[in-house]
Amino acid sequence: MKAIIVTDNKKLVWNEVPAPVRKEGEIIIEIRAAGVNRADLMQRAGSYPPPPDWPQWMGLEAAGVVAETAADSRWKVGDKVCALLGGGGYAERVAVPEGMVLPVPKGLTFVEAAAIPEAIATAYLNLWIEGGMKTGDTVFIQAGASGLGMVAIQLARLLGVKVVTTVGSEEKAAFVRGLGADVVINRKKDNIADVLAKHPADIALDCVAGSELGPCLKTMAGGGRWIVIATLGGTVSEIDMRDFFKRGIRLIGSTLRSRTSEMKSRILADLERQVWNQFSSGAIKSVIHKTLPITNAEEAHEILQNRENMGKVVLEVV
Numbered sequence: 001m002k003a004i005i006v007t008d009n010k011k012l013v014w015n016e017v018p019a020p021v022r023k024e025g026e027i028i029i030e031i032r033a034a035g036v037n038r039a040d041l042m043q044r045a046g047s048y049p050p051p052p053d054w055p056q057w058m059g060l061e062a063a064g065v066v067a068e069t070a071a072d073s074r075w076k077v078g079d080k081v082c083a084l085l086g087g088g089g090y091a092e093r094v095a096v097p098e099g100m101v102l103p104v105p106k107g108l109t110f111v112e113a114a115a116i117p118e119a120i121a122t123a124y125l126n127l128w129i130e131g132g133m134k135t136g137d138t139v140f141i142q143a144g145a146s147g148l149g150m151v152a153i154q155l156a157r158l159l160g161v162k163v164v165t166t167v168g169s170e171e172k173a174a175f176v177r178g179l180g181a182d183v184v185i186n187r188k189k190d191n192i193a194d195v196l197a198k199h200p201a202d203i204a205l206d207c208v209a210g211s212e213l214g215p216c217l218k219t220m221a222g223g224g225r226w227i228v229i230a231t232l233g234g235t236v237s238e239i240d241m242r243d244f245f246k247r248g249i250r251l252i253g254s255t256l257r258s259r260t261s262e263m264k265s266r267i268l269a270d271l272e273r274q275v276w277n278q279f280s281s282g283a284i285k286s287v288i289h290k291t292l293p294i295t296n297a298e299e300a301h302e303i304l305q306n307r308e309n310m311g312k313v314v315l316e317v318v
């Protein structure tokens with residue numbers, strides 16, 4: 001089969017690789033579409049390797065058709081599914097533990113379904129499990145127009161949570177307001193900490209960190225949970241530790257990819273029970289910025305690198 005591999009000079013090439021072999025408890029998916037995530041750019045650069053036992057090529061989420069399965073499996077050959085992956089989505093086929101697979105929501109295309117698993121599982125893990133989000137909270141979400149940000153905003157609004165988010169343009173500001181954001185901060189014009197001081201957050205979902213982390217922590221509500229999932233703004237910040245521990249703020253580092261397959265399966269099972277039908281009803285939207293053939297993976301990465309996207313970029317396997 002073929003997959004997108006990274007060459008020695010960091011180019012992306014659609015090349016022959018070994019086909020996956022199904023192990024006990026796994027299914028094989030014939031991939032029709034794969035979501036593109038900023039973590040893919042990190043893996044391509046060599047700073048975010050896949051967990052053991054997953055393919056070395058990129059791709060944290062995909063949708064397609066079940067091609068191989070066990071006789072007693074929930075899944076049958078021909079089922080339309082989407083999956084959360086430890087890697088391997090930029091390919092024609094992938095082997096996945098059964099628990100990391102969900103049905104394509106009724107009414108959605110493979111492209112729309114491929115854009116869902118990584119973002120919704122990350123949002124659920126961090127807002128609900130790590131953050132303990134509940135009705136009446138105020139949540140601060142960095143990069144609201146990103147694939148993760150748009151899903152996190154919609155999930156929070158379903159629970160009756162006040163959402164504060166950041167964007168980099170007025171066009172993106174209008175986009176996230178349409179998703180339900182209450183307060184929108186233009187990071188190129190506004191001082192983030194000054195705005196947050198007027199809207200103290202109980203939970204923060206932060207993919208930026210960097211030097212602004214320290215000043216922003218001072219604005220949190222007492223007992224707040226600041227969850228860092230990436231460091232796009234840098235890895236160093238100065239924190240006033242006296243203020244930090246006096247107010248009982250919790251600073252949490254969290255990645256979905258490092259969690260076990262068993263935990264990821266539990267997260268997806270919860271999501272299927274609690275929110276999966278919201279995609280079919282339209283209460284949660286899978287917003288696609290651009291769809292490209294998988295052989296155009298370079299172009300897809302450039303879109304994310306340049307922060308052009310409002311919603312997800314998806315690669316089609318055709």
